[in-house]
Amino acid sequence: MARPTPAGTPYGNYAHAVLTANARRTPDRVALTYCGERNLTYAELDRLVNRRAHALAEAGVEPGRRVAALLNETLHVAEVYLAAAKLGAVTAALNPYWPADTLAAVVARSGATSFVYDSTVEGAVAEIRPRLPEVARWIKIGGPGRSAEAAGDTGSEGGAGNTGNAGDGGDGGKTVDLDALTAGAPEDEPALGGSWDDPLALYYTSGTTGLPKAVVHTHASSLATAQIWLDVPRTEGSVLGTGAIIWGIGFPALVGPALYAGMRLVLEQDWGPANFLRVVPRERVTHVSQIPSFYAALLGSDDHAGADLSSLRVIMLGGEPLPAALLGRMRERLPEAGVYCYYGQTEAPYTCFGRVDDGTTPLGSSGRARTGNAVRVTGPSGDRLVGEVGEINLAGPHRMAGYDGLPERTAEVLRGEWYVGGDLGVLSEDGDLTVLGRREDSILKGGLWSQPSAIEEAAVALDGVAEAGAVGVPAQAEGREATEQEVLLAVVARAGHTLDPAKITLALTETLPAHRRPDRVVVVDDLPHFQDASGGPGKLLRREIRERYGNRTEEA
Template sequence: MSVSAKPSELTSIPFLREESDPQGSCIRDVDRALDNTTFARAVRSLADRFAALGVTSGDTVAVLLPNRVEIVTSMFAAWFQGAAMTPVNPALTDEEICYQLEDSTSSVVVGDERAAALADALGIAWVDVRTIHDLTQAHVPERRPASDGSDFALVIYTSGTTGKPKGVLLDHSNLAAMSNSLIAHFSLTDADTSLLVLPLFHVNGLIASVLSPLRAGGDVVVSPRFSQETFWDLVETHRPTYFSAVPTIYAILEGRADRPVDTSSLRFVICGAAPMPAELITRFENRLGVAVVEGYGLSEGSVASTINPVDGPRKPGTVGIALPGQEVAVVSADGTPQPHGQRGEVIIRGANVMRGYLGRPAETAKVVRDGWLHTGDVGILDEDGYLRIVDRLKDMIIRGGENIYPKEIEECLYGHPAVFEAAVVGGRDDVLGEVPVAFVATKPGLTVNSDELLAHCAASLARYKVPTQIHVLTELPKNSVGKLVKGLLRDQIAH
């Protein structure tokens, strides 16, 4: 296939590699391995099927599937048609899925029988996932991709913790800027292999673990889901050079490893989506001999804005330095830049910042002002430009006029040897307004009571920061990406 891409387009997309390296490895999962030529045929064949269903530039294709290669094939086929893809979390209820399909005005759903039933109920087209790679041997006439840099590429839905989920609009220029930034920061090349363990309905999996290595010429191994029983087998079999995961996964891998593992293929591993305790980073690196680079970002910023360097100084407890092509600042409530060491809201500027929220111009205007993405996170920049996330503005607890950042208490609790996970939320108090209430889960085989944890906090924290209650649970609630869901904990103490 011969394609001459304009500079503004998302260039170097994987199926262009069939000319330079036809049999080169591209992407694989537990069911199939596709080289560059086979992947190219699958993408072009599916793009033609989309075209036959009326999909054209500006439309949206929904994909309702657990992790598998067909999600990536569908994404590139949609792009070939000039359409966007909206990935749908299979764990959602039918009602939640229908909301996303209708809000995104999806014209086609790719998936299994469940997707077929929902598509039929909404009167939209369905593509059976089982047929996608049946046509990889068929001849497909050559034609140019229909998309350019200003076309929407992804509609990513937020978790909806503060209301109905919002569709984050990312165009091809956003994805090009973001993947270029990651390629430069990590020095990704055709020698790199990414092991995907995060869900493909999230930008972390799609961009950090799939798009970036493919654009660098490398390849991708798609794991259906994270499993502590099989994870290291995957690493030893496929020999990836990196993977991206969340703190919970690293805690499980470090705390429950029951055999020596070969990590020699790994250049680094990435941690994102939620803050990772510095002590856990150190334990993981010492035990497994792999550099952990913690980063920070939002879907609204195309996934990442700061990451610790692989080869330069890494500072556990920080989320690193600004990625190439991005600016990160910390400002006061009135927008004044804060000096080094002072808290303020983290704001981000760069070509990676979203085009907006789908159909929500007022909400877009609140978070993107004068080109800066206002994150709602409280952070501190040090003299070397390393960012430390203190907390969410909305999570701050005001106890009798004193500001308390839950993350500070959580870090203290993580310092106890029996604590596996910790979360602190604000509980109502008739006198003080709010008070900190903590929830912890213990490490396997270890026990601790609330009195012991209260004493541990009292030894390190000012009295007003010590939780009024500490609840010890078997596990803390998480969403499908692995983030702790504090809203469910607040609900527990509200009744």
Template sequence: MPNLATLLTDSAAASPGARAVVLDDSVLTYGALDDLSARVASLLTSRGVRAGDRVALILPNVPHMPVAYYGVLRTGGVVVPLNPLLSPRELGYHFQDAEVSLVLVWETVAGAARAAAAELGRDVPVVEITAAGTLPELRRVPPLPEVAERAGEDPAVLLYTSGTTGRPKGAVLTHANLTSNARLSAELFSLAPGDVMFGGLPFFHVFGQTVALNGALGAGATVTLLPRFDPARALEILVRDEVTVFAGVPSMYVALLRAAGGEPVRAPHLRAGVSGGSPLPVEVLERFEALFGAPVYEGYGLSETSPVVCFNQEDRGRRPGSIGTVVRGAQLRVLDDAGAEVPVGEIGELAVAGEYVMAGYWRNPEATAAAIQDGWFRTGDLARVDEDGFYWIVDRKKDMVLRGGYNVYPREIEEVLYQYPGIAEAAVVGVPDEAMGEEVAAVVAFRDVPEPERPARLDELDAFVRERLARYKHPRWYKVVEELPKGPTGKILKRSLDLEGAVRRS
């Protein structure tokens, strides 16, 4: 398996004049991206970076990001992509844990990176990348055209998980993991030269990095960037840049629908939406397809699986609400707590094996052994598979609510909440209760409902839910907010929900 950087160099050799990366009026052709990344590799080598060294990348989705990303890979170095919003303390943890040799950081957050590096007790160079100066400066550096040879099992990217429990862990993704999954993604979405991929998913996250960056550039397509997701800007880009494939998380689809205001959107080149990161409510999928005139294909994956392992594949049919069927190169099983496979239709924990599963957690054998058992990665997601081989995510194992001895799956309730016409966003969690052990709580954001009218609408919503769900699944607590808390990829953060002021229902 060649170096992951060959996804770029092969496309550049085939079509050097084709557009690779676009940000508004700024365009990098494949030839320019290839050349600039070779100059980054030369710069890093002159700074002492060698094969296997970890290099932190702290950049938003700007053209400099892929330039730096492929530059590190060309040296044989390991990319450690980090969120530009991290604090100096958080950056310091990642620098220390990954034992980074050098940091490449965007100008607006360079101060935080320097502060973090200064606390390490060893010399770690921090190289600031600027919007105006870096690319012209790079052109004065001689290129390093050769790409370092790497084995398939060698680390390419050290991707830190979100750390919902404890400190973030570094998933070691190899050149084979990421190259194979990028090629798979291009096949699943039928990407080819002439396609334009929406690049609003952050590239420091596995979904954006594999699907929107490596998958698109490996196929010779164009990526049009949006450094910070804004639905109005996204709508403008969809039309202006003739986007053919929109890749996003569910909250992006919700925001686009809100920005569209219920009116059909003229994006004639859009042929597909791709959703992942968390379950997409069927109601949102259907509304998007009606207004944007393009089908939405939902899939599934995690940081630890590179990520795509299941997808609604065109040749297998599409079932809204499911994550589709297992992709080539992956194996899926649904297991009980003892590790035995459950019968078709029954709920268990989804486990993944195959060529996309990470090598392990960085220097954390205990966590690796807990996560990968007998070659199967235990995802922590509850799922079922039907007789036709379609998988359905029921919920996160840790999110399941145990109410009075009954298992309650928040996603099922969220699907009903999203069917109510006035709902923009919704999340369901469990809260402690003396009588029942746990009770069901719903946090919702209404769409265009003035605050004085919200109590009445909440009464309507509660009645709407009660008509559609068994009594033990009814939310007993509701809270209305302007917007739900989200992580850097737009995923709703249930652990950050504040239920103070929630209203009790009988």
């Protein structure tokens, strides 16, 4: 159970600190604009969240208990997440794009006893509800539910469509109408049920196999993340725009920081290029956080030519590399905007960032650790490295508490104060971090890490090589460490060419350092790839290369 916030010290409660404090400081400033249709001042938003909190409590949501939240309407996300935080309930922040089987399994594992959802996901709720008998309270926001039969689903009694009276509390297979409860709820702040090191939410991160992992963040770690925008230029009139990516870690990484910094938060449902071009001029948006591919799409056509984007001042980019050519197009089109690259993970959001458009941070780097955070790079033995490839370690008060229900996995990645999540990078003497990729795709040879791409690029540069795939396989030579690997290189010949593995090995020995030189070369007809949405070849499947050719001892 969450402990009550001590009397007189409410600022350890996440929602009080990011919202109520500003409602008292600047009550009449607009806090939130929803889809251009509704404005809420900080005081109005705080009162609305208080009413939602009282309504959730009346519906049976209790401090310290898990409440699953499947929400797609951005305003509902903000209201429910903040209300649950005031109560001290632990929000399991579900992804509305997960398939039904994943949703049901994640909720069952979360231990949630309440489930709150909005009308956009009624179909998914009707499908998973019969599989979740441990959920005692089903709570609908956004109007009363439809009957299961009217919704085209007659498969279960007590499904999401069977809506009861507001006072049912979820008993008897009924759904509580949160709006009805809210209408009669008081506006005063509820008793704050959690603070500081109490769990605030479960945010999910997907792996290559199995269910998404539940990352536990506390009130304290989320408050530390909320300080992101304090480290970038802003004014009293700054406006953050975002769309329906705020469920999950997007909430403490975008919504919380905007409110904490006293900005105006513009929430949209659609944040694609077309609506972006409408909303930015209309709301005079100044701050955004996206991925580089968004700007490749935005600037890839002439649709942006007539749009007034002059209000943009800060563009945060992460998740993928920013090509120099794209940065050049962004600088030309958005000359008043500072372009920042950042790095972090769900387990430690926004740990590093730096401005790249003015040369302050080298292009390709993710910048330095932000105020109060730390980053280092370590070698296989745990020693700190500078200017060499190693594992990225992140630390700070924003770091997760652990993975829910996975103590062994938590112990693997939390090493003292550091989170070590499996990414490789290089840290410069000035503290700039360059992220290279996942450790599982990298090769450890001679005590040094290598990215496969460096080997593959050298191989493809050789005459007659059409494609190459490099992977690490267990070392076969005597006297090598158990963790040491050899480099296996699979190559595909160009049409009309014949490749000799021995000649390829010799040529690469002359051009590559020892830790990148292939120990075995195999010539193959083709390399395995993911299939992209259009049916064409996608990302190289290195695991399959290893499985196919890792045990071949002869050079083909």
